Amino acid sequence: MTREWTRADTVGFLxxxxxxxxxxSRGVVALRTGSAAYPGAAVLGVEAAWRTGAGYVRYLGGAPDAVLARRPETVAGQDLGRTRVGAWVIGSGTDAAHRGDHEEAVLRRILAGTDPVVVDAGALDLAQGAAAPRVLTPHAGELAALRARLGLEPRSDLDGDDRRLAEAEETASALGAVVLSKGARTVIAAPGAETIVVGDGPVWLSTAGTGDVLAGILGALIAANPARPLADTAAAAAWLHGAAAARASGAEHGAVGHPIVAMDVAEALPATIAELIA
Structure with missing residues (x-):
């Protein structure tokens, strides 16, 4: 059984x-994302966290100059001090193949903690066996690689949505974590819970960097809703992400729309949220 996530469901998380x-109290998001090779991922995630309504954003990754040039409100530095984190975002814009020992130790320490963690891209390989509450955000290729690492076979006996649902559910069960499988219809699976489907994002959303925006939205909503189930919060983030993309691309109400870039989605978040809470 699956549940289709709706606009009304999302409003309760804003x-x-x-x-x-x-x-x-509005939510503290800490991001360890981006790198010298991919600074834009850090910028997009930080931008999205702010635009979703986070009250405080800390940046502890490898692209502080790029982040501060775009969002000077962000507190950058390698030491959190006594700041209480509501949600972490890790991995966006990083490559596990080029991760040093120090960086791996830091990421493993985050994943060993009690604060919820959004695990993206270059940190997905560290998610197995972690203690922290986790939301993993793989695209199709990353999910296939993650399943191979877990020893899970491709579900070649199934096709289309049935295959995506089964593979997300198996992966979530194996990891003991929420898995948000990105796609035109996003699948959110959690151990022992009903699987959620978020559909009808605009076709223009399939462009580079929009996953980094989703990670920032996720961090902000998790930090603002600490008592809510992570799978539900992930579904709200995916729905909001799609709604902001529809607004940015002009694809609302059945219109064809037009091309966008990832920053357009982040910049459309405040107006999208304003319409939802009006």
């Missing part, structure tokens, strides 16, 4: 700040 809120 918090309107009250007079009693401060930057910490």
């Amino acid at each position: 918090r309107i700040p009250t007079a009693d809120d401060d930057k910490y």
Whole structure:
């Protein structure tokens, strides 16, 4: 059985700040993303976290100059100090093949903690056996590689959506984590829970960098909704991501729309959220 995620489901994850809120209570997101080779991934994730409503964003990755040039509100540095993190985002814009021993130790320490972690791209290989609550965000190729690492065979007995559902569910069960399998119809699977499907994102969303935007949205929503199930929060993030892309591309209400770049999706988030909470 699967559940189709809706606009109404998403609205409940969008918090309107009250007079009693401060930057910490609105959600603290820490990102260890980006690299000298891929600084844009860090910029896109940080931008998306801010634009989704995070109250405080810390950046601890390899592209601080690029991040601060775009978003000077961000606190950059390798030491968190006493900052309490609501959600981590790791791996976007990094390559496991070029990861040094120090970086691997830092990532493993994050994954051994108690704060929820969004695990993307170059950190997916470290997700097995981790203690932290995790949401993994693989695209099709990354999911196939992750399954091979776990010793899971391709589900060649199934086709199309049935195959994607089965493979996401098996992977989530093997890892004890939420798996968000990215695609035109995004599948969110969690151990022992009903699988969620988020559909109808615009075709223009399949462009470089939009996964980094999704990771930032995820971090912000997890930090703002600490008591909610991670799979539900992941579904809300995927739905919001698609809605912002539809707005940015002009593909709302059945329109054909037009090409976009990933930053357009991040920049469309505030207006998309405003419409949802009106």
